[in-house]
Amino acid sequence: MKKISEIIEVFLNVKINRKRVYDLFNRKIDEYVHMNIKVLQEEILSGNIEFSGVIHYDEEFLWIKHQPYVRLTVG
Secondary structure, three states, X not given: OHHHHHHHHHXXXXXXXXXXXXXXXXXXXXXXXXXXXXXXXXXXXXXXXXXXXXXXXXXXXXXXOOEEEEEEEEX
């Protein structure tokens, strides 16, 4: 997060503590994950997705080309 705070300082001429950047980033990631979970829940409840048997899932948080991604595996 130190480099991100340095980039913000250079481009926006604003000093921001790297802990603050870290906290804001994590909050946005949590909001994004929660939003996608809500969309999936709505799809299931509306009957657009049907399941049978036992469902297992796993999630993995990734960085691809400096962008955060979440990989969800359902089996």
